[in-house]
Amino acid sequence: MDFYIIFAGIIEPGFANRLVAAINKAATISAQKIIIIFSSLGGNIQEGFTIASVIQNSKIPVSIHASNNIDSIANVIYLSSKERTAESYAKFYLHGAATQGNFDEKALKEQMLSIRTDNARIAQFVSENSGLNFKKVQAMMRAGTTFTSQQALQHGIVQEIVHKEVPVGALKEEILIVN
Numbered sequence: 001m002d003f004y005i006i007f008a009g010i011i012e013p014g015f016a017n018r019l020v021a022a023i024n025k026a027a028t029i030s031a032q033k034i035i036i037i038f039s040s041l042g043g044n045i046q047e048g049f050t051i052a053s054v055i056q057n058s059k060i061p062v063s064i065h066a067s068n069n070i071d072s073i074a075n076v077i078y079l080s081s082k083e084r085t086a087e088s089y090a091k092f093y094l095h096g097a098a099t100q101g102n103f104d105e106k107a108l109k110e111q112m113l114s115i116r117t118d119n120a121r122i123a124q125f126v127s128e129n130s131g132l133n134f135k136k137v138q139a140m141m142r143a144g145t146t147f148t149s150q151q152a153l154q155h156g157i158v159q160e161i162v163h164k165e166v167p168v169g170a171l172k173e174e175i176l177i178v179n
Helices: 013-028 045-056 074-079 105-128 134-143 149-154
Strands: 002-008 033-040 062-071 083-086 091-094 145-148 171-176
Touching: 002 013, 013 033, 013 045, 013 171, 033 074, 045 074, 045 105, 062 074, 074 091, 074 105, 083 149, 091 134, 091 149, 105 134, 134 145, 145 149
Parallel strands: 002 033, 002 171, 033 062, 062 083, 062 091
Antiparallel strands: 091 145
16 A cells, blocks of 8 residues: 655754654555655755655655655755656756854854755765766756756656646645645
């Protein structure tokens, strides 16, 4: 049986923990496959990489379906799945990392190093899990690049464009932010 997780939210500790718990729940209900219907404007880089690691190491196969926005660190989560589909109207946005705050000179240098490191990590992950080379991903991140589903398909980010619905009566969990 398939287990559906509907996630529409930001990647921050509370939502990240709920998503990881839902993925882990699949084993307790003897699910054969996890299908994540996914949309996120991004968020915390460390939380995003943690979720990606959980997906990549899941003993139950995980499929991710882009239902709307896949922005920022959500690209890493999306690309962590070996099976990736998208709605025809979904969009993908790559950009560089950022920081906020007031810094003295030493702290500013540390933040710059952290941003460069995070940008390299994200670019490497995107490159390794798509049809894009590392230098091209870095350039796209510097420019801030938006893809349609069709463009993402051409770049090996999306594997298939399909409409996906959760079947009536399917086992599911919803993790949603509603403004």
